[in-house]
């Protein structure tokens with residue numbers, strides 16, 4: 543098809559995405575590109591359409607119009623699972639876990655093959671992927687954000703707290719080899735010291751070359767992490783650019799903070 547001949551370069555691109563729910567326009571012609579290895583924050587008021595956009599990018603449901611590209615490949619017609627196979631992985635705003643599965647089983651289920659041991663060698667061992675199960679690796683765990691759920695290795699996901707279920711989703715992301723990661727309010731509802739650990743984990747992922755798009759209301763976290771901000775307002779991109787520029791824009795401040 544014609545649009546595949548002009549696939550945008552970059553790790554992730556959305557082109558002219560529209561979405562209506564029950565006749566209400568939720569996304570209205572959203573387009574942006576994300577360069578490989580960068581961190582982009584998706585910011586906007588409640589109901590701006592951020593999660594809807596994440597869900598369309600991840601393939602949870604289709605857009606009414608528009609395209610999604612991952613690493614130059616048109617994934618618009620691909621399922622969520624097919625998108626994972628081409629390197630796309632996400633966490634949900636509200637935890638979605640298999641309640642009766644143990645932590646260990648949930649993580650192994652998400653694993654799409656040997657993980658990147660260069661990145662998190664002891665986690666890979668602890669998770670039983672890569673060089674094989676090794677509970678001894680727990681003591682040298684190098685992703686402090688995950689230590690609380692690794693301690694609950696055999697617990698059912700149902701018995702984890704809300705925050706721990708979010709960490710389980712993060713562990714599932716790490717268990718894949720995905721290169722483009724979407725986090726929808728991963729830090730919301732976490733204790734401050736855990737937010738610090740998750741932030742450090744996201745930095746490590748970025749330094750290892752992963753591309754990250756995250757939705758976040760905590761602007762301090764956005765300032766610390768994001769290279770760029772896409773500011774969504776009523777289903778449209780109102781401003782987009784380097785983090786400081788967008789967050790200092792008077793109109794953005796008025797729309798986002800001034801209500």
Ligand SMILES: Nc1ncnc2c1ncn2[C@@H]1O[C@H](COP(=O)(O)OP(=O)(O)OP(=O)(O)O)[C@@H](O)[C@H]1O
Pocket residue numbers: 563564568586587588589590591592593594595635
């Ligand atoms: N499945 C759905 N059916 C009908 N309306 C929906 C559905 N999902 C989202 N909406 C509506 O679409 C709009 C955008 O919702 P969305 O969840 O994308 O916002 P958001 O920017 O993620 O907000 P928040 O910051 O509160 O998470 C809202 O008005 C919401 O009520």
Ligand SMILES: [Mg+2]
Pocket residue numbers: 592593594635
């Ligand atoms: Mg949301």
